[in-house]
Amino acid sequence: MKYFETWDYPGSLNMAIDYVLGSFGESFLRFYTWKVPTLSLGVNQRPKNINFKFIKEIGYECVRRPTGGRAVLHFNELTYSIVIPKTHEYFKLSVLEFYKKISQIIVEGLNRLGFPAKLTERVQNGNTSACFDAPSWYEITLNGYKVVGSAQMRTKDFILQHGSIILETNNEIKYCFKDMKNDVVQYGLDQHMKIDIKKLKNTLFETFNNYFNLEKLNEIEKIIEKAETAKERFVCREN
Template identity: 25%
Template sequence: MPLHLLPIRSAGAAENMATDFLLLKRYPETGDTPAARFRHYGWHRPAFTFGYSQKIAAVRAQLPGGGEDDPVSGNRLELCRRPTGGGVVDHRDDWTYALVIPRGHDLEAARAIESYRAIHQALADALAAQGANVRLQDPAGQPGAAAFLPLPDTGNSGDASRRRSGTNAAAPAAASVCFVQAEPFDVIDARTGQKIAGAAQKRTKNGLLFQGSVWCPAAEAALLPAPLPPPPLRRRVRSTATPFTTPSPPRSPACCVWKPKRHRGPTLPKANSMRSPGTTPRPNGTLFANPCRTRPA
């Protein structure tokens, strides 16, 4: 199945939620095989979203300042209902995305908890490739328990979705806050258990809408520290010093030390080698003519 990656853009809370829903309801198809759609986006102002089944009064009670103004920036908070379920999500410092799976795909036909696990496993693998120490929240700590446990707050919308997920649980009466407690198959920090990523789903006759959020501070805290030098290097460094000897400071190579040379002047041939016939050397090494020898006529 092809995948369409849509452009990144920022908008208000109402426009972002409407765009995600239209990607599910009225996306133009150009080929015989419908394509999956993926986008991630930003927010014009501080925003909160809440699930389709939540009560607005209960939601406002969970927001800072009663949902009027952001106590940090002073800007007015935006509040909007999502087409999917779930609790209250703070979008002031998160990475938000939407994935639409059309009808006919195995992931769309699977139960809600299975699609939730598969998509979050792909997200956890992507975070691990960036150096984050993450894993999925274990449902009840028992292998295979996910097949029998309902997904408490992932947004299984409508009776058809509840039948697919194998649960008839009603929507919660109180507004829950996302990233406070991890649900089964949420992405969490493997060391601290802090929730990093959550999501909500909605299934219709057009397919599956999956809205997810990655909490950036928690994801940054899960990054692993820089790796240490390899063990062979550490052993080699330790082997240069013993309890009985003190390692001497490193010496410069001989080729890098400059030594001045003494100037001896030009090298001249020995005086005796320059003697010509009719000359004898003086005691001090100089040459002089032999007065007793006569030149031939």
């Protein structure tokens, strides 16, 4: 599996990279961060209740993911994405089986760092537009709160799954919607202890490497070039 990381890219480019990776016919793992706090919506989520005025005034971005799920404010987090082509043995896994496999690896890495993270074995119903309002099957919780939220898309050629590992607890997402409840919080790893993002990334790299035999990719120009041509489709606008 090819591995690379990107730091502080714009939201639309981050989404485009994840999407175009599926066109290369190879398996990839990427860790990345965001240039500015960015609200991402699921591919089928309606933007009608988004407070675009607030987002623009504060300097946030808004993007639409190629995957499903509800809204996430990408803010003080490490994001992962994994792409599996149809030739990979994991391609035959069901949606939930794939979620479980990847979540187990992330939990293992978090446990190695001293976080008592666990897999969720049941669905809790969320009442808002926010992804971190409630955990779903095989998502990751810490002290009962969801701290890793993931989403997936499938085509006949590849599976893409990406997700947010929240480092610092925050409630800023409530300001991004006109009708969000005041008690909606994105809980982070810091509720147990603070962690340096590079230390987290390195430990997760080692853990994933045990399962996928990662090969660091130094030349990513072709990927970025292809993503640049696709990024506009992931920009979320008011009109």
